[in-house]
Amino acid sequence: MILQNDTPNIDPFRFLGKDGEAAEIIRTYDWSSTPLGRVEEWPPCLRTSTALLLQSPVPIVMLWGEEGVMIYNDAYSVFAGSRHPALFGSNVREGWAEIVDFNDNVMKVGLAGGTLAYRDQELTLHRKGFPEQVWMDLDYSPVLDEEGKPAGVIAIVVETTERVLAERRNREEYERLQNLFSQAPTFMAMTSGPEHTFEMVNPEYQTLVGDRQVVGKTLVDAMPEIAKQGYLDLMDDVFKTGKTVRRAAERVMFARTKDAPLVERYVDFVYQPIRDERGAVVSIFTQGSDVTERVRAENHQKLLINELNHRVKNTLTSIQSIVTQTLRGVQTREEASKAITNRILALSRAHNVLTAENWDGAELRAMVVSSLEAFQVESREAIRINGPDLRVGPHAAMSIALALHELATNAAKYGALSFSDGSVDVSWQLLGDKFELDWIERDGPTVVPGDRKGFGSRLLLQVLPLELQGTATIDYRPDGVAFNFATSLEAVNDRPALEGV
Amino acid sequence: MARVLIVEDEMLVAMLIEDVIVDLGHEVVGPAMRLETALEVVEAENVDFAILDINLAGKQSFPVADRLADLGVPFIFASGYGAAGLNERHRQAQVVQKPFAPDQIASLLERL
Numbered sequence: 001m002i003l004q005n006d007t008p009n010i011d012p013f014r015f016l017g018k019d020g021e022a023a024e025i026i027r028t029y030d031w032s033s034t035p036l037g038r039v040e041e042w043p044p045c046l047r048t049s050t051a052l053l054l055q056s057p058v059p060i061v062m063l064w065g066e067e068g069v070m071i072y073n074d075a076y077s078v079f080a081g082s083r084h085p086a087l088f089g090s091n092v093r094e095g096w097a098e099i100v101d102f103n104d105n106v107m108k109v110g111l112a113g114g115t116l117a118y119r120d121q122e123l124t125l126h127r128k129g130f131p132e133q134v135w136m137d138l139d140y141s142p143v144l145d146e147e148g149k150p151a152g153v154i155a156i157v158v159e160t161t162e163r164v165l166a167e168r169r170n171r172e173e174y175e176r177l178q179n180l181f182s183q184a185p186t187f188m189a190m191t192s193g194p195e196h197t198f199e200m201v202n203p204e205y206q207t208l209v210g211d212r213q214v215v216g217k218t219l220v221d222a223m224p225e226i227a228k229q230g231y232l233d234l235m236d237d238v239f240k241t242g243k244t245v246r247r248a249a250e251r252v253m254f255a256r257t258k259d260a261p262l263v264e265r266y267v268d269f270v271y272q273p274i275r276d277e278r279g280a281v282v283s284i285f286t287q288g289s290d291v292t293e294r295v296r297a298e299n300h301q302k303l304l305i306n307e308l309n310h311r312v313k314n315t316l317t318s319i320q321s322i323v324t325q326t327l328r329g330v331q332t333r334e335e336a337s338k339a340i341t342n343r344i345l346a347l348s349r350a351h352n353v354l355t356a357e358n359w360d361g362a363e364l365r366a367m368v369v370s371s372l373e374a375f376q377v378e379s380r381e382a383i384r385i386n387g388p389d390l391r392v393g394p395h396a397a398m399s400i401a402l403a404l405h406e407l408a409t410n411a412a413k414y415g416a417l418s419f420s421d422g423s424v425d426v427s428w429q430l431l432g433d434k435f436e437l438d439w440i441e442r443d444g445p446t447v448v449p450g451d452r453k454g455f456g457s458r459l460l461l462q463v464l465p466l467e468l469q470g471t472a473t474i475d476y477r478p479d480g481v482a483f484n485f486a487t488s489l490e491a492v493n494d495r496p497a498l499e500g501v
Numbered sequence: 502m503a504r505v506l507i508v509e510d511e512m513l514v515a516m517l518i519e520d521v522i523v524d525l526g527h528e529v530v531g532p533a534m535r536l537e538t539a540l541e542v543v544e545a546e547n548v549d550f551a552i553l554d555i556n557l558a559g560k561q562s563f564p565v566a567d568r569l570a571d572l573g574v575p576f577i578f579a580s581g582y583g584a585a586g587l588n589e590r591h592r593q594a595q596v597v598q599k600p601f602a603p604d605q606i607a608s609l610l611e612r613l
Contacts, residue, residue, distance in 0.1 A: 313581030467510070
């Protein structure tokens with residue numbers, strides 16, 4: 001003290017060696033109110049350390065003594081925010097009251113001669129008057145006094161909040177993309193390199209290609225059947241030219257299960273080249289939808305429309321046949337008109353029964369009843385129908401309906417149904433794989449055989465046996481006509497035109 | 502006079518084509534109304550010409566067309582499907598769309 005008083009011209013702060021805000025505070029601060037005491041009494045180690053941190057462009061704070069009195073540089077004051085300058089010279093536990101436990105540990109370790117290092121340490125600070133989440137890289141080391149004993153702790157403080165938040169945003173973005181990827185309703189895959197190595201596939205993609213490991217493998221190794229179908233060349237092309245490829249409703253065969261037949265799927269997809277910063281293609285992003293069900297439905301619809309057109313054209317041709325043939329065998333215009341109308345109605349009734357069954361076939365009884373309804377006589381059962389339940393194919397149903405119409409028309413004109421007590425027994429039976437249909441007229445007049453070239457005779461005796469691969473016989477008995485048709489059960493069970501659709 | 506095979510699965514239509522062929526002064530072979538029958542007839546009979554329906558009770562008649570083509574027998578398709586119903590091999594074949602006028606069949610037969 002005396003020494004200093006004796007040398008009044010010497011600046012006691014000359015050791016600071018630097019001008020600046022922090023240096024100015026040190027000069028004007030009332031250090032005697034702190035445990036450090038007047039600057040003139042500071043030990044050399046404190047002076048040297050203070051000068052050292054003031055010179056540094058890195059934010060540094062020194063916590064001196066048991067109390068941790070804070071001395072920091074200009075860089076640190078920026079970090080301290082509105083705490084500065086009140087923070088200067090305060091005890092660290094009071095200055096940063098919100099993290100007293102953290103600093104308590106720092107002081108304990110530092111003054112025991114230990115060091116501490118934190119990377120992206122998360123702390124909540126109140127430096128702007130409100131709680132704030134911050135991240136810091138913190139490095140603590142002891143400052144030794146002249147005896148080599150720890151007298152304080154020096155901390156290098158680098159705030160990393162911005163970087164941590166940026167990284168967090170990136171990570172969240174990545175996770176969001178991952179999420180999108182895995183929950184996308186479309187299939188997605190990322191392949192990299194000229195060999196197209198799978199980096200990532202989403203669950204939809206896995207569903208498309210089947211349960212097999214593809215990530216980490218090249219296209220050729222992971223899905224050889226796909227590579228062979230031209231997709232290796234296509235991806236090579238995308239990789240080389242950098243041009244996006246789009247395909248719609250493409251038929252692709254997948255080996256979904258090992259050693260099982262390939263599975264047909266229709267897919268809409270895009271191969272999109274992914275470029276690096278220099279513009280070179282490094283990956284291909286595959287994205288698309290399995291549109292198999294839609295394509296199949298469209299094909300089915302096309303087929304149905306086609307089939308409908310076919311049916312209409314065939315029906316028109318049937319009408320043409322009825323008209324031209326009826327006209328050949330009639331004498332008068334009235335007779336022609338009536339016969340044509342009745343035959344068209346017979347055709348129409350058969351269509352009704354078949355349409356009700358989606359042209360898939362018909363119950364034989366329903367078909368027989370429908371064809372003969374118009375010929376039934378009121379008040380008595382002139383036509384008796386007997387036979388087991390039997391489902392017949394659409395061709396057989398139509399043929400039998402037309403045949404019965406011809407038989408009934410003749411019976412009503414010349415046969416049993418033209419007599420007041422005449423009747424007909426229509427019956428069918430199955431004998432093993434044989435099918436037989438009988439039309440037996442009773443109590444009618446004796447009928448003389450008609451023109452064998454007439455429409456009815458031709459249909460019953462020549463064409464029906466060809467259509468249903470059987471034999472037809474007609475017997476002109478004294479009390480009425482007996483018609484028998486025999487064929488195989490298989491022949492009347494013909495399959496519908498749309499089988500396999 | 503030619504021997505004309507008729508392959509047609511519907512009775513009324515078969516009768517109509519039969520009439521057309523007979524009226525034109527030709528002889529009818531068949532009609533064969535199922536694929537199997539038609540294939541048998543092609544092997545068993547001498548045929549100069551054939552008229553084929555495409556759909557025979559749910560089966561396509563192309564095997565008959567294949568056999569006729571192999572044997573060098575000319576044929577046409579008569580179908581409600583028109584040319585759209587043809588398969589690859591017979592894409593170029595003559596097709597008469599049903600219903601048809603007898604003249605159409607007549608002119609095709611005359612070209613023989």
